[in-house]
Amino acid sequence: MAWGLFSFRRFLAVVNKEFIQMRRDRMTFAMMVGIPLLQLILFGYAINSDPRHLPTAVLSADNSAFSRAIVAAMQTSRYYTITRHAASRDEVRELLDRGKVQFVLTIPQNFGADILRGEKPVLLLEADATDPTAVGGPVGALREIVNRAVNTELDRAFPYVVRGADPVDVRVHADYNPEAVTQYNIVPGLLGVILTMTLTMITALAITRESERGTMENLLATPVRPLEVMLGKIVPYILVGYIQMTLIIVAAKLLFQVPMQGSVVLVFVLSLIFIAANLSVGVTLSTLARNQLQAVQMSVFFFLPSMLLSGFMFPFRGMPDWAQAVGAILPLTHYLRLVRGVLLKGNGLVLALDNLWPIALFWLVVIVIGVKRYRKTLD
Amino acid sequence: MEPREAVIDVRGITKAFSGKVVVNGLDMRVERGEIFGFLGPNGSGKTTFIRMLCGLLSPDAGEGTCLGLDVRRDAARIKEQVGYMSQRFSLYEDLTVRENLDFIARMYGLPGRTEAVEAMIERMGLTPFAGQLAGRLSGGWKQRLALSACMLHEPRLLLLDEPTAGVDPGARRDFWDQVHALAAQGVTSLISTHYMDEAERCHRLAYIAYGDLLAQGSAEELIRDSGLSTFRVTGPDLHDLTLALRRTPGVDQVAAFGPALHVSGRDRAALETALAPWRGGAHTVTAVDTSLEEVFIGLMRRGRA
Numbered sequence: 001m002a003w004g005l006f007s008f009r010r011f012l013a014v015v016n017k018e019f020i021q022m023r024r025d026r027m028t029f030a031m032m033v034g035i036p037l038l039q040l041i042l043f044g045y046a047i048n049s050d051p052r053h054l055p056t057a058v059l060s061a062d063n064s065a066f067s068r069a070i071v072a073a074m075q076t077s078r079y080y081t082i083t084r085h086a087a088s089r090d091e092v093r094e095l096l097d098r099g100k101v102q103f104v105l106t107i108p109q110n111f112g113a114d115i116l117r118g119e120k121p122v123l124l125l126e127a128d129a130t131d132p133t134a135v136g137g138p139v140g141a142l143r144e145i146v147n148r149a150v151n152t153e154l155d156r157a158f159p160y161v162v163r164g165a166d167p168v169d170v171r172v173h174a175d176y177n178p179e180a181v182t183q184y185n186i187v188p189g190l191l192g193v194i195l196t197m198t199l200t201m202i203t204a205l206a207i208t209r210e211s212e213r214g215t216m217e218n219l220l221a222t223p224v225r226p227l228e229v230m231l232g233k234i235v236p237y238i239l240v241g242y243i244q245m246t247l248i249i250v251a252a253k254l255l256f257q258v259p260m261q262g263s264v265v266l267v268f269v270l271s272l273i274f275i276a277a278n279l280s281v282g283v284t285l286s287t288l289a290r291n292q293l294q295a296v297q298m299s300v301f302f303f304l305p306s307m308l309l310s311g312f313m314f315p316f317r318g319m320p321d322w323a324q325a326v327g328a329i330l331p332l333t334h335y336l337r338l339v340r341g342v343l344l345k346g347n348g349l350v351l352a353l354d355n356l357w358p359i360a361l362f363w364l365v366v367i368v369i370g371v372k373r374y375r376k377t378l379d
Numbered sequence: 380m381e382p383r384e385a386v387i388d389v390r391g392i393t394k395a396f397s398g399k400v401v402v403n404g405l406d407m408r409v410e411r412g413e414i415f416g417f418l419g420p421n422g423s424g425k426t427t428f429i430r431m432l433c434g435l436l437s438p439d440a441g442e443g444t445c446l447g448l449d450v451r452r453d454a455a456r457i458k459e460q461v462g463y464m465s466q467r468f469s470l471y472e473d474l475t476v477r478e479n480l481d482f483i484a485r486m487y488g489l490p491g492r493t494e495a496v497e498a499m500i501e502r503m504g505l506t507p508f509a510g511q512l513a514g515r516l517s518g519g520w521k522q523r524l525a526l527s528a529c530m531l532h533e534p535r536l537l538l539l540d541e542p543t544a545g546v547d548p549g550a551r552r553d554f555w556d557q558v559h560a561l562a563a564q565g566v567t568s569l570i571s572t573h574y575m576d577e578a579e580r581c582h583r584l585a586y587i588a589y590g591d592l593l594a595q596g597s598a599e600e601l602i603r604d605s606g607l608s609t610f611r612v613t614g615p616d617l618h619d620l621t622l623a624l625r626r627t628p629g630v631d632q633v634a635a636f637g638p639a640l641h642v643s644g645r646d647r648a649a650l651e652t653a654l655a656p657w658r659g660g661a662h663t664v665t666a667v668d669t670s671l672e673e674v675f676i677g678l679m680r681r682g683r684a
């Protein structure tokens with residue numbers, strides 16, 4: 001069974017040993033299951049909080065009954081609170097830039113007249129989408145609010161006008177973070193963040209534990225090779241990664257009714273590379289760390305930039321160039337795009353590959369560093 | 380006697396940790412089937428040297444072979460044929476005795492693994508503990524488990540770092556009987572120990588202090604080469620006598636042995652003179668054979684000086 005440098009038999013022995021140890025280490029096991037659930041529930045409140053009364057400015061070039069009806073309906077929906085009436089495009093820009101308002105509603109000239117002529121005038125809502133969870137609810141409800149207001153007005157004052165299903169073309173323009181307006185963006189984010197955090201830490205600990213407990217001495221005295229140990233320590237935790245993914249996706253669906261457009265199966269399959277990449281980071285970190293505390297610190301050192309620069313916390317395109325450059329290396333950045341694409345936009349395999357190869361490349365580089373750095377002696 | 384095949388043959392092995400030389404140009408030759416004792420005070424570099432032999436540490440300088448393989452280049456192949464027992468227990472405490480042995484057996488690709496593991500458990504008297512976590516074993520039983528683990532793949536060379544520390548006398552005797560039985564089959568052992576009775580059971584010995592090899596040879600050779608003569612003194616007030624003798628020229632070392640003192644010196648005549656005042660009085664002075672213990676105490680004193 002042994003071919004050249006790699007023995008499958010020894011690799012399986014390491015896998016088997018890791019499984020036994022994982023089973024007996026209740027604390028770590030609890031952490032592996034507990035952290036994803038805890039985070040999901042904490043973030044889940046953010047999903048659920050469904051903010052109301054968001055400050056909104058109106059730039060209106062039309063003074064028809066329809067305009068007034070829409071503005072009034074938005075007020076009463078309680079999602080929007082009209083705080084200002086803007087006079088110009090410049091003012092709109094400034095209000096959004098300064099964060100004075102979350103939304104700006106622009107009503108074009110002849111809006112009322114166009115409705116009556118059945119021309120479907122464009123109603124533009126600009127959103128400050130830096131906080132996607134905040135804008136999700138109001139934006140989702142807007143079309144409904146507008147159409148109901150317009151239809152009510154038509155019924156009341158112009159019952160004889162012929163109209164289509166949607167008398168108005170409602171357009172939403174998300175500023176700052178165009179891809180983030182999608183509601184429930186948080187689930188792909190959480191998947192990636194939780195996997196990054198727990199998996200790097202778990203493997204980093206799994207190897208430094210051997211040095212710290214002195215078992216490395218015995219392991220190194222046997223003929224086992226570095227790659228067998230490293231892969232043997234990665235494989236059991238791939239399963240852990242999948243358990244975490246399942247937990248998050250099931251909980252997101254059951255607890256928070258997050259809609260999923262695309263193929264969950266595809267996400268599961270493609271996540272393998274991402275999980276392996278994070279586990280390899282853990283293994284490689286453990287070759288640098290001298291003890292478990294250092295291993296934890298180093299994995300935090302990897303986790304923080306992943307969280308901050310991947311587009312999870314801040315919109316990717318809004319970051320300075322250097323931060324984007326760093327972010328582009330991190331697997332989480334690409335994983336977020338991948339999962340968003342598949343889960344929310346319904347992308348298929350071909351489109352997903354665009355975001356898969358940078359993760360695979362990262363994985364390859366890290367594992368090579370790990371094998372090179374892995375200490376074959378106790379020096 | 381024809382020179383037998385050398386199992387360990389190294390020269391000039393040197394290792395320093397952050398500038399401090401811990402093993403200093405050590406030469407060692409151990410032949411097939413030999414039981415080679417490795418002695419020296421704490422921190423003298425025994426563990427470090429043994430680790431270099433089995434590829435756990437890379438020597439800073441020196442060269443040689445272990446089982447005919449180059450210690451520097453062929454570490455991987457040496458590991459397959461060596462049974463190393465570390466000084467500190469280094470099996471998995473969260474695995475059972477059986478799981479530990481099974482893991483080791485798989486590492487060496489043992490054919491008939493399950494039977495081999497069960498046979499070893501039986502042979503080492505581990506049967507009652509087979510399903511118990513290794514971390515819950517008493518110290519002595521841990522040692523026996525570690526010993527079982529390093530003998531499992533029937534290595535040609537055993538490198539045992541204080542294998543009997545903390546082991547009860549009965550188990551120690553079993554251990555030495557086993558080592559001798561293996562030696563008869565051609566298995567070579569390098570064993571570090573602090574016990575004199577164990578040193579006497581070895582075919583040959585090396586004594587190392589602070590990284591330097593001070594003496595090497597059979598017990599008789601070491602005693603002869605030390606040039607020490609020893610007298611046994613019994614009588615009252617031995618403590619005061621010790622202090623007085625230590626200041627007397629001609630006396631190199633004084634050590635208490637139960638109700639007696641062993642007084643040794645390299646110059647027999649000078650020693651006789653030194654002891655003359657104590658003869659005929661309340662004390663009895665008799666010439667005895669110098670033992671290994673006196674030799675090592677002497678080596679240790681000079682090593683430090």
Ligand SMILES: Nc1ncnc2c1ncn2[C@@H]1O[C@H](COP(=O)(O)OP(=O)(O)OP(=O)(O)O)[C@@H](O)[C@H]1O
Pocket residue numbers: 378379396397401419420421422423424425426427428466
């Ligand atoms: N990994 C290491 N890093 C730094 N110093 C070390 C290391 N290992 C050993 N030393 C030092 O090397 C010296 C020799 O240690 P070694 O363990 O070889 O002694 P020993 O003869 O086995 O002692 P003992 O009888 O107590 O087991 C000691 O001073 C020790 O502090």
Ligand SMILES: [Mg+2]
Pocket residue numbers: 425426427466540
């Ligand atoms: Mg030692």
